[in-house]
Amino acid sequence: MIPSFAIALILAIAFDVHAAPSPHSSAGQTMHLTRRSPDRTPDEWAAWAQAQKESLRTKYGAAPSVARRGSGTNLIVNQNSDSAYYGSIAVGTPPVAFNVILDTGSSDLWIADRRCVTGCDGVAKFDSSQSSTFTNLTTSFSIKYGSGAAAGSLGQDVVQMAGFSVANQKFGVCDEVSSNLLYSPVSGLMGLAFSTISSSRSTPFWEALVQNGAWDSPVMSFQLTRYIGENNANTLEPGGTFTMGFVNQSLYTGDIDFQDIPANQESYWLLPLTGLTVGNSAVALPTASSNLAAIDTGTTLVGGPSAIVSALYAQIPGAVAGTGNYQDYYIYPCDTSVNVSMSFGGKSWSISPQDFKLTPLTQTQCLGAIFNLDISGTGSPAWIVGDTFLKNVYSVFRYNPPSVGFAELSDTAKAMSNLRGTVPSPTLGAVSAEVTANGGNTVSSTTNSAGRSINHWAPLRLIPMALSIAFASSFVLVYL
Ligand SMILES: *[C@@H]1O[C@H](CO)[C@@H](O)[C@H](O)[C@H]1NC(C)=O
Ligand SMILES: *[C@@H]1O[C@H](CO)[C@@H](O)[C@H](O)[C@H]1NC(C)=O
Ligand SMILES: *[C@@H]1O[C@H](CO)[C@@H](O)[C@H](O)[C@H]1NC(C)=O
Numbered sequence: 370m371i372p373s374f375a376i377a378l379i380l381a382i383a384f385d386v387h388a389a390p391s392p393h394s395s396a397g398q399t400m401h402l403t404r405r406s407p408d409r410t411p412d413e414w415a416a417w418a419q420a421q422k423e424s425l426r427t428k429y430g431a432a433p434s435v436a437r438r439g440s441g442t443n444l445i446v447n448q449n450s451d452s453a454y455y456g457s458i459a460v461g462t463p464p465v466a467f468n469v470i471l472d473t474g475s476s477d478l479w480i481a482d483r484r485c486v487t488g489c490d491g492v493a494k495f496d497s498s499q500s501s502t503f504t505n506l507t508t509s510f511s512i513k514y515g516s517g518a519a520a521g522s523l524g525q526d527v528v529q530m531a532g533f534s535v536a537n538q539k540f541g542v543c544d545e546v547s548s549n550l551l552y553s554p555v556s557g558l559m560g561l562a563f564s565t566i567s568s569s570r571s572t573p574f575w576e577a578l579v580q581n582g583a584w585d586s587p588v589m590s591f592q593l594t595r596y597i598g599e600n601n602a603n604t605l606e607p608g609g610t611f612t613m614g615f616v617n618q619s620l621y622t623g624d625i626d627f628q629d630i631p632a633n634q635e636s637y638w639l640l641p642l643t644g645l646t647v648g649n650s651a652v653a654l655p656t657a658s659s660n661l662a663a664i665d666t667g668t669t670l671v672g673g674p675s676a677i678v679s680a681l682y683a684q685i686p687g688a689v690a691g692t693g694n695y696q697d698y699y700i701y702p703c704d705t706s707v708n709v710s711m712s713f714g715g716k717s718w719s720i721s722p723q724d725f726k727l728t729p730l731t732q733t734q735c736l737g738a739i740f741n742l743d744i745s746g747t748g749s750p751a752w753i754v755g756d757t758f759l760k761n762v763y764s765v766f767r768y769n770p771p772s773v774g775f776a777e778l779s780d781t782a783k784a785m786s787n788l789r790g791t792v793p794s795p796t797l798g799a800v801s802a803e804v805t806a807n808g809g810n811t812v813s814s815t816t817n818s819a820g821r822s823i824n825h826w827a828p829l830r831l832i833p834m835a836l837s838i839a840f841a842s843s844f845v846l847v848y849l
Pocket of ligand 1: 482497505506507522524542
């Protein structure tokens with residue numbers, strides 16, 4: 370999902386909160402320090418202060434803020450035949466588990482408040498009065514997506530996921546949620562893009578971890594399962610794997626083809642769309658810099674500029690633009706196997722014909738999964754590349770250097786699709802690394818670190834209502 374009103378913020382600078390690793394303090398070292406002449410340099414004072422702190426920690430047995438580096442896995446759930454993918458977090462003391470959409474297209478965490486009366490039917494709600502570590506920041510919180518909006522207040526508490534913990538994570542506690550935004554058992558959303566586009570101006574959970582060195586490797590990754598077109602698929606099916614701090618080599622083969630995010634554009638996970646083919650025909654594209662794509666696990670389909678999307682469908686014999694309820698979508702003959710490939714500066718990656726075929730409308734007419742989405746504003750992505758594409762690759766989101774990588778799914782990963790396995794229960798893992806988030810973003814200006822202003826998003830059109838009806842048991846989430 371991508372918020373409609375991404376607040377322009379300067380890139381949060383991660384202050385290095387940890388001094389150089391201080392040697393385990395022995396009495397001898399302490400004596401050595403205390404005997405030194407007092408005219409220390411600031412660095413020496415800092416080292417001394419760290420050594421004092423470490424010796425007290427050792428003495429009293431308190432855990433350091435980063436226990437050790439680590440890596441973790443969250444088994445995710447595929448909801449409504451590839452419409453959405455959610456994982457599990459735990460919030461508060463004692464910890465309470467919640468399911469949240471894992472969304473690389475936005476940067477805020479929020480969950481439904483116990484006071485929520487609309488849009489929260491049947492979902493687990495957060496009761497802040499039951500958490501001894503909750504702090505009400507008494508600031509309002511709101512975020513808008515293409516599919517709806519959520520609003521409430523901003524709070525702070527311990528948040529855990531996949532064996533990681535952030536002691537003072539800021540998040541929205543939402544009592545107003547528009548209908549069709551949360552589908553039970555999902556209670557909220559975990560934004561996995563950069564802090565620059567956080568509506569609450571908070572450091573996202575993942576960024577707090579990676580900035581504080583909690584991860585073995587500065588990456589997170591997704592392997593998403595496919596159930597679309599599977600007639601007997603359940604509403605909830607195993608969704609694949611989300612990892613933090615490592616990539617799981619059992620889930621891909623060959624190399625990960627990393628492509629850098631354009632310089633100083635860490636906001637969404639942006640890559641230029643440099644190649645688009647349908648069958649053997651290339652579709653003409655504008656220059657890379659004006660053709661950025663947000664790689665977005667929180668959006669179901671793939672949306673792009675109508676001029677280019679219509680040129681793509683023009684290559685499919687018998688395809689026509691939809692009208693009425695299907696405006697901005699395209700209808701094509703179901704017996705055509707459509708093979709669309711996309712490249713982002715490197716290798717070309719195919720969307721399987723099965724993923725392209727969103728749903729049959731009649732016996733012979735099918736709806737395509739790539740639709741018109743005209744987003745205006747410089748610096749805005751022209752494309753939203755969602756799960757229709759991401760199911761076909763192992764995707765890696767790398768903090769440093771900022772880049773997105775794709776790799777071929779392994780046979781092990783492919784075998785997890787259409788498997789009809791057991792839906793994972795919340796997988797939180799034992800906490801191996803705990804961090805304290807930096808004291809919020811030191812931001813107030815509307816430019817990023819490079820001085821380039823980021824435009825606010827224009828509100829985007831919602832998915833035509835009738836589409837959710839057409840999909841019978843499935844729904845499409847296009848959160849922009
Ligand atoms: C936080 O405090 C505000 C009043 O300042 C209140 O409206 C809101 O419901 C509180 N939020 C939570 C989660 O307790
Ligand atoms: C990697 O994925 C495989 C296949 O799902 C799984 O069996 C294995 O436990 C995973 N490894 C780690 C370290 O999570
Ligand atoms: C789709 O096209 C690519 C080349 O563009 C090819 O490698 C791949 O095998 C094709 N897939 C199908 C299902 O036809």
